[in-house]
Amino acid sequence: MSRITLNKLGKSYGQVHVLKDIDLDIVDGELMVFVGPSGCGKSTLLRQIAGLDRPTSGEIRIDGRLVNNVPAADRGLAMVFQSYALYPHMSVRQNLAFGLENARLPRAEIDSRITEAARMLEIGQLLERRPGQLSGGQRQRVAIGRAIVRNPTAFLLDEPLSNLDAELRISTRAELAALHARLGTTMIYVTHDQVEAMTLAHRIVVLRGGQIEQIGAPLELYNKPANRFVAGFIGAPRMNFLECGADGNALVLPGGHTLNKAVPAKGKVTLGIRPQHVKLAANDMGTVPAEVTLVEALGSETVVHTMAAGNQPLLLTLEGQHKVTAGEKVHLKFDDDRLHLFDVEGLRLN
Amino acid sequence: MNAQTPSSAASRLTGALLAPVRYLAGIIDLPLRGLQKVTGLTGMASFFLLPNMAIFTIFVLLPLIMNVIYSMTGGTAIFLDSRTFVGAEQYSRLLDCGSYLDSGTCAEDRFWIATSNTAWFVLLQVPLLLVVALVTALVLNRELKARSFWRAVFFFPVLLSPVVVGLIWRWILQRQGLLNLMLFETVGAQPHTWLTDRFWAFAAAIGVSIWAHVGFYALILLAGLQAIPKDIYEAAEMDGTRPSRVFWRITLPLLMPNLLVVLVLALIRAVQVFDEVYVLTGGGPGTSTMYLIQYIFETGFASQLRNPGLAAAASILMGLVLVVLTLVQLGISRTNERKGQR
Ligand SMILES: Nc1ncnc2c1ncn2[C@@H]1O[C@H](COP(=O)(O)OP(=O)(O)O)[C@@H](O)[C@H]1O
Numbered sequence: 041m042s043r044i045t046l047n048k049l050g051k052s053y054g055q056v057h058v059l060k061d062i063d064l065d066i067v068d069g070e071l072m073v074f075v076g077p078s079g080c081g082k083s084t085l086l087r088q089i090a091g092l093d094r095p096t097s098g099e100i101r102i103d104g105r106l107v108n109n110v111p112a113a114d115r116g117l118a119m120v121f122q123s124y125a126l127y128p129h130m131s132v133r134q135n136l137a138f139g140l141e142n143a144r145l146p147r148a149e150i151d152s153r154i155t156e157a158a159r160m161l162e163i164g165q166l167l168e169r170r171p172g173q174l175s176g177g178q179r180q181r182v183a184i185g186r187a188i189v190r191n192p193t194a195f196l197l198d199e200p201l202s203n204l205d206a207e208l209r210i211s212t213r214a215e216l217a218a219l220h221a222r223l224g225t226t227m228i229y230v231t232h233d234q235v236e237a238m239t240l241a242h243r244i245v246v247l248r249g250g251q252i253e254q255i256g257a258p259l260e261l262y263n264k265p266a267n268r269f270v271a272g273f274i275g276a277p278r279m280n281f282l283e284c285g286a287d288g289n290a291l292v293l294p295g296g297h298t299l300n301k302a303v304p305a306k307g308k309v310t311l312g313i314r315p316q317h318v319k320l321a322a323n324d325m326g327t328v329p330a331e332v333t334l335v336e337a338l339g340s341e342t343v344v345h346t347m348a349a350g351n352q353p354l355l356l357t358l359e360g361q362h363k364v365t366a367g368e369k370v371h372l373k374f375d376d377d378r379l380h381l382f383d384v385e386g387l388r389l390n
Numbered sequence: 391m392n393a394q395t396p397s398s399a400a401s402r403l404t405g406a407l408l409a410p411v412r413y414l415a416g417i418i419d420l421p422l423r424g425l426q427k428v429t430g431l432t433g434m435a436s437f438f439l440l441p442n443m444a445i446f447t448i449f450v451l452l453p454l455i456m457n458v459i460y461s462m463t464g465g466t467a468i469f470l471d472s473r474t475f476v477g478a479e480q481y482s483r484l485l486d487c488g489s490y491l492d493s494g495t496c497a498e499d500r501f502w503i504a505t506s507n508t509a510w511f512v513l514l515q516v517p518l519l520l521v522v523a524l525v526t527a528l529v530l531n532r533e534l535k536a537r538s539f540w541r542a543v544f545f546f547p548v549l550l551s552p553v554v555v556g557l558i559w560r561w562i563l564q565r566q567g568l569l570n571l572m573l574f575e576t577v578g579a580q581p582h583t584w585l586t587d588r589f590w591a592f593a594a595a596i597g598v599s600i601w602a603h604v605g606f607y608a609l610i611l612l613a614g615l616q617a618i619p620k621d622i623y624e625a626a627e628m629d630g631t632r633p634s635r636v637f638w639r640i641t642l643p644l645l646m647p648n649l650l651v652v653l654v655l656a657l658i659r660a661v662q663v664f665d666e667v668y669v670l671t672g673g674g675p676g677t678s679t680m681y682l683i684q685y686i687f688e689t690g691f692a693s694q695l696r697n698p699g700l701a702a703a704a705s706i707l708m709g710l711v712l713v714v715l716t717l718v719q720l721g722i723s724r725t726n727e728r729k730g731q732r
């Protein structure tokens with residue numbers, strides 16, 4: 041049971057402000073994902089919550105209790121490290137038991153918790169091995185097991201899948217989601233991979249440069265990104281951005297083409313459109329002319345790279361297979377309901 | 391084209407610098423090619439190894455062989471041709487004892503005194519050295535102010551010549567030395583003759599040799615400490631581990647490979663203790679700080695009745711002990727390497 045609240049949290053290393061005014065309320069049982077590019081402060085934020093590091097300003101509360109100065113071990117949290125950080129000289133069993141021995145739990149209780157965790161994670165046959173004798177995926181399970189046996193009030197996971205190969209990452213991702221559903225414990229999950237964030241999260245916190253860009257459910261972020269950064273970060277392939285002008289009720293693309301769309305602004309704006317929301321059109325009615333530069337036929341879908349609206353790159357992904365070739369002149373139709381508009385500061389307009 | 395300009399300029403510069411080398415290589419190219427025709431490729435490798443082999447032969451291998459030969463000869467003469475062959479007589483003299491626990495019952499009692507002195511020295515100096523090196527490394531591994539400065543301070547004595555180390559400490563410990571002066575000035579103590587007191591001379595030998603070498607071993611241990619991932623300590627912190635348990639259950643086991651290396655290196659060195667202690671105490675008072683190397687040195691070269699054969703035999707016996715220790719050390723570093731690869 042735990043609700044984690046951050047209040048104006050800040051962290052500086054000397055003159056470098058790594059985290060700035062983080063306000064966040066993680067409700068009990070939630071699976072919250074911190075996502076953002078490398079170096080944006082995700083790990084630093086997690087470490088403040090864990091108690092491995094002390095914030096420079098602001099408050100951290102767990103179930104209302106101020107824990108800024110509570111040692112890591114007394115916060116009731118468990119952490120899974122990116123490197124797994126298993127004790128290399130101890131067997132898997134000893135790795136799992138270590139924290140419980142520190143808490144002076146009775147032997148029988150320790151054994152039963154280990155047995156239960158080993159069953160849940162299917163690592164029962166590995167208990168007597170050392171971490172050096174395990175595969176990456178097995179080590180990862182042991183790291184999770186070490187967190188589970190402690191019965192924490194919340195799990196903190198720092199890029200737990202980043203050292204696994206692509207296939208294993210996908211299956212482990214699904215297992216983690218199942219594990220969360222089963223335990224119902226609050227989980228904070230850090231990743232730089234937006235697909236991981238989208239598939240796992242109840243809510244996502246998008247971080248950039250130590251600040252929160254947006255908090256919301258995965259589809260909220262996808263459908264209504266609050267700013268250009270979130271729009272570009274969430275979704276693959278990346279959203280297209282076209283610089284254009286606005287005059288209140290129409291968008292003027294460079295090259296002179298206009299799109300009829302009510303725009304609550306005048307002057308320069310950025311038009312965002314996801315590659316999935318652009319289609320090829322048969323005629324030139326209300327469309328944008330473009331020239332194909334590259335075609336990637338994947339079978340199930342076709343990714344078409346084009347130059348449009350005054351030589352700005354624009355990508356579209358079409359379902360199925362299409363006969364398009366590089367150099368071809370095409371007409372593009374934008375899905376009017378899926379246009380995103382951003383002002384010069386990058387904030388959402390519509 | 392543009393992108394190539396800097397790299398082609400750089401290659402032109404290296405070309406100019408290498409010109410004399412190319413010229414020289416051109417001159418010796420032909421004879422070397424000729425030689426390779428005669429010797430073959432592996433033969434050429436031996437040819438290039440020759441200078442090193444020559445040095446090794448003259449300064450290590452030959453003396454070693456001569457030492458074995460000397461150990462089987464008798465008399466006081468220096469040159470081999472005027473010495474007589476005595477077989478294993480020197481060895482049996484060294485090993486001739488009524489009881490190995492009492493040097494008084496031995497034919498060559500000074501050898502056994504030196505041996506037992508050395509054994510005591512090794513037994514006390516090595517564990518102490520290890521503890522001091524470990525504590526030093528642990529302290530230097532912390533986030534201290536001016537950490538590099540302190541590391542340099544502890545390593546500095548290693549760079550001193552052993553003779554200088556011996557002299558420095560003699561100035562400090564002799565009757566009119568710095569220590570007595572300070573004790574007199576602060577608590578008004580009467581001067582004590584540290585280096586002519588059996589107990590204190592032995593303590594000084596151990597203390598000074600530790601002071602002189604601890605930086606080297608601390609450095610090895612420090613490298614080991616820094617190789618332990620920080621994450622593991624953070625995992626232990628999350629696990630609520632008390633500092634003492636972190637030390638005994640995490641730091642110490644993970645440092646064990648380095649500790650073993652340090653242990654064996656320190657053992658090998660302690661068996662060979664000589665120069666700084668010889669300068670410091672001269673082996674005294676009496677024979678209380680006379681160690682094996684000093685015995686060998688004095689028997690072979692310094693005493694009036696010098697006996698090179700006996701000294702050579704003693705050095706070979708001691709060499710055997712060192713060979714065993716070195717094999718142990720090699721074994722350990724091989725195991726470490728194999729573990730590192732996994
Ligand atoms: N101990 C530290 N001292 C100084 N700067 C640090 C320290 N830890 C992290 N940083 C800086 O904080 C920023 C965020 O780091 P981090 O939280 O690890 O990023 P992320 O996990 O999002 O990739 C980086 O620019 C990093 O250089």
Ligand SMILES: [Mg+2]
Nearest residue numbers: 082083084199
């Ligand atoms: Mg990180």
